[in-house]
Amino acid sequence: MTTAYETVPLLRCHYLDLVVSAFHDLGHDVTSELIKSRLPAELPKCHGTYVPALPTFDFITAAVQQHNIEDFACLAGAQLKVSDFDATVRRELNKARTLSEALNSYCRLVTREQSHVLCHVTAHISGEAHIHGTVGLGLGPDQHEYSEWLLIMSLLAILRHAAGSDWCPSQVAFQSQPAFGKSVWKAFPGTRFVVGQCETCVTVPAEILSHAWPDGRETAKTRPMPAEPASSRWDFPSSLRWAIRPYLADGYPTVELAAELAGMSVRTLQRRLNQCRLSYSDLVKNLRFEVAIDLLADPRNTV
Numbered sequence: 001m002t003t004a005y006e007t008v009p010l011l012r013c014h015y016l017d018l019v020v021s022a023f024h025d026l027g028h029d030v031t032s033e034l035i036k037s038r039l040p041a042e043l044p045k046c047h048g049t050y051v052p053a054l055p056t057f058d059f060i061t062a063a064v065q066q067h068n069i070e071d072f073a074c075l076a077g078a079q080l081k082v083s084d085f086d087a088t089v090r091r092e093l094n095k096a097r098t099l100s101e102a103l104n105s106y107c108r109l110v111t112r113e114q115s116h117v118l119c120h121v122t123a124h125i126s127g128e129a130h131i132h133g134t135v136g137l138g139l140g141p142d143q144h145e146y147s148e149w150l151l152i153m154s155l156l157a158i159l160r161h162a163a164g165s166d167w168c169p170s171q172v173a174f175q176s177q178p179a180f181g182k183s184v185w186k187a188f189p190g191t192r193f194v195v196g197q198c199e200t201c202v203t204v205p206a207e208i209l210s211h212a213w214p215d216g217r218e219t220a221k222t223r224p225m226p227a228e229p230a231s232s233r234w235d236f237p238s239s240l241r242w243a244i245r246p247y248l249a250d251g252y253p254t255v256e257l258a259a260e261l262a263g264m265s266v267r268t269l270q271r272r273l274n275q276c277r278l279s280y281s282d283l284v285k286n287l288r289f290e291v292a293i294d295l296l297a298d299p300r301n302t303v
Contacts, residue, residue: 007239008262009053009136009143010115013246014084015150016051019060022076026069033063038260040246049086052243052261053116057143071183073146077153078187082161085154086112093213099162100209103131106158110151115234115242117151124206128170131155133200135175138263145176148200155202162211171203237276240269241287248291255280 016039023030037059039051064072082093089109096102100121107119116136121129133155135147152172160167171192180193243261244253258280259269273280 006236007111007115007136007234008236008243009139009147010050010234010239010242011053011056011150012086012113013049013051015113016056018079018084019056019076022072022079023063023067026067026072026075028063028067028069030059030063030067033059033066036062038257040250042246042249050115050242051246053114053147054139054143054261054263057139057146060146061142070181073149073178074153074184074187077149077156080153080157082157084157088112093158096213098209098213099159099211102158102162102213103155103209106155107131110154111234113154114147114150115239117147119151119155119200121209124209127206129204129206129209131202131204133202135200141176145174145178148174148176149178151200152202159202159204159208162213163208167208169202169204171201173197173199173201173203175200235276236272237278237283240273241283241290244284245287245291248288253284 020030020034038055039059060072063069069075082090085093085106086109089106089112092105092109093102096105103121107121110117110119110133116139117133119131119133121131123129133148133151135144135151139147156169159169168188168191170190171194172188174193174195175197177195184193240258240262244258247253247257255266255269259266262269264272270280273283
């Protein structure tokens with residue numbers, strides 16, 4: 001089975017939109033940081049549902065440093081709601097009868113939100129339950145911290161959907177070493193934070209898992225849905241295709257760009273593709289064909 005460590009780190013485009021909106025809500029124009037980043041030029045017209053995670057986290061780091069914002073990851077993540085998740089994730093959550101079932105469904109599909117993250121819920125121990133998370137290898141300290149915050153705030157959105165908007169976990173553990181400012185303590189009164197742990201972990205009272213999952217079945221209007229991966233499992237070629245897909249509007253995505261987005265050398269990237277009996281040029285050609293089919297299938301486009 002492919003693990004989160006064997007894929008190119010990806011985020012759903014929605015999270016980048018959420019981050020940019022959070023900067024604007026705080027009164028900061030981050031246009032210059034976006035331009036300097038290695039993100040695609042046409043973000044509002046993203047050619048897919050994912051963006052590469054590494055340049056996204058680097059953009060956040062640069063903007064936070066430029067505008068000297070404390071607790072940005074917590075402030076941005078606080079906007080997350082269950083309705084923000086991937087359509088397949090929401091559909092599975094809507095089948096849940098209890099919070100426990102909802103959490104297990106999310107953990108099973110978490111790579112649809114962040115391709116490089118894994119999580120699971122453990123058995124109850126001493127009246128507590130633990131939601132464990134692991135972020136893939138190869139991320140820098142700031143990248144790792146933002147990925148952890150995104151996972152934690154996503155889990156919190158699920159927990160609060162059933163337990164109430166003001167509910168807080170008893171403990172949150174980070175693998176990274178984030179600093180906590182006033183906004184974090186205000187958002188998590190009574191929560192204990194520990195850092196430098198072997199995994200990300202949210203600790204909750206075991207009894208909360210039996211809470212009923214609210215019936216939030218959506219009645220979305222029928223409309224063309226953007227192309228998306230067929231399952232929650234990624235392999236290296238598929239994650240690389242989704243990483244470079246948004247860049248097609250900028251021209252041919254070079255192998256050097258692809259290697260940067262994957263967090264590896266060109267030589268390593270080509271070796272990984274060769275192991276899958278693929279060349280980089282073939283991967284791009286197949287991707288262009290897939291995009292053309294998606295555009296033709298969309299009734300909003302005219303030939």
